[in-house]
Amino acid sequence: MGGVLDDTVRQALGHVESQARACSPTHPRIPRRTRLCQQDDALLLITDGRFYTFLTRFSLAELVEDSAEK
8 A cells, every 4th residue: 555645754664663563464365374574674474374374564655756746
């Protein structure tokens, strides 16, 4: 889920973290374990299934330029 926020980095990271915690990936269908790791401005949701581990990355990016605003 993407979006544009006019907040501070800390507020934006809090928003991304809440999105990551609420995330329910389609795979695995029956998760056995989930872990949420943070490094700098990114979060990694690790979901263990019966046979495989699935990764979902959430990250922040600063909009530097938008051609629609010119």
